[in-house]
Amino acid sequence: MTGKTLVVIGGPTAVGKTAVAIELAKHFTTEIISADSRQFYREMTIGTAKPTNEERQAVRHHFIDSLSIHDYYNAWQFEQDVLKFLETYFKRHDIVFLTGGSGLYIDAVCHGLDDLPTIKSEIRQNLLDRYEKEGIEGIRFELKQVDPEYYLQVDLKNPQRILHALEIFYQTGKKFSVMRKEQAAERPFKIVKIIIHQEREILYERINDRVDKMIEKGLIKEAKLLYSHRQLSPLQTVGYRELFDHFDGRYDLEEAVRLIKRNTRHYARRQISWFKRDPKNLWIEPNLPILIKQIEDALPV
Known part of the structure; x- marks a missing residue:
């Protein structure tokens, strides 16, 4: 794949990655390629x-709406799927964009992951039972004991990520x-990694505005339609968890939005910390x- 380039457009949620990536892809x-693990x-x-229908018509996006919430999927599988896609895509194009805020999934494509094992059903069920009994605090404590390094990196409010790390350890x-x-x-193509940056005050304003618009x-x-599936891993995420708790009567809608x-x-802060790991x-x-000049300067001659 000599002369081929994968350009990563990463950054925290609501920073403006989608709009930037679309304009760059047009140029x-x-x-x-979407590397937002929730948009799958x-x-x-x-x-x-997710990008709007108009945005997706303007520029073709891959891996959005590719799965059901009932499907099991991980970063290693994403790595394999994207590499297979690139092998075909680079036969017709010299450049493609990988955009998203899921640092682990971006790293999987750029740097690779070891082949993750198939988890035995009894291990997965045992951990799920403990999560139901002890709550997220219990599995957080367990992860801190068995893998303190990943404990410092993982989203501690996301039981899906915590449970996955524990599954790997016990398997x-x-x-x-x-x-x-x-x-x-080593990848047979060049990789350029760009992280979109905004001042903290601007980013936080954008986050608040985005939530209001959602x-x-x-x-x-949308959350009510998914409520009966709330135990599924993909739904253990910001924006849905809070509304599920609101539906359970734990607090009112105003508090859920807050x-x-x-x-x-x-x-967003955790995403920024993740991206800062790579100098x-x-x-x-x-x-x-x-951005256009930076990319053009980085492309193979």
């Missing part, structure tokens, strides 16, 4: 801020933090001319 006459699921639309006896490749896999677009109705905004801000990432504000 370079190419398409977009076709039942979750408003709460995951293999190895820490999930160690299962990630210690040495990056409510206006019908997030409450918590969605707060938890989304916390999630090769280029941090750039969402300025289209600057």
Whole structure:
């Protein structure tokens, strides 16, 4: 794949990645691979801020709506699927964009993951039973004991990620933090990683505005339709958890919206911390001319 380039457009939620990636894809006459692990699921639309139908008609997006919330999927599978896609896509194009805020999924494509094992059903069920009995605090404590390194990196409000790391540990006896490749896999294409950056005050305003717009677009109705499936892993995420608790009578709608905004801000901070781990990432504000020049300068001659 000599002369081929994968351009990553990463960054925290609500920073403006989608709009930037679409304009860049138009400029370079190419398409977009979504690396937002929540946008894979076709039942979750408003709460995951998927590109609109108009945006997806303007530029083709891949891996959005590719799964059901009932499907099991992980970062290693995503790595394999994207590499297979790129092998075909790069026969016709020289550049493609990978955009999203799921750092683990981006790292899987760029650097590789060790082959993750199939988890025995009894291990998965045992952990789910403990989660139901002890709550998220119980599995957080357990993860801190068996894999303190990953404990410092994972979204501690996301039981799906915590349970997955525990499944790996009890299936293999190895820490999930160690299962990630210690040495990056070599890829037969160039990788340019750009992280979209906004000042914190601006980012937080954008987050609050986005949540308000989600409510206006019908997030409450969407969450009600998914409520009966609330135990599924993909729904253990910001924007849905808070509304499920509201439906259970734990607090009123105003408090649920406040918590969605707060938890989304916390999630954005964790995303930023994840991307700061890689010193090769280029941090750039969402300025289209600057981004175009940066990419053009990085492309193979």
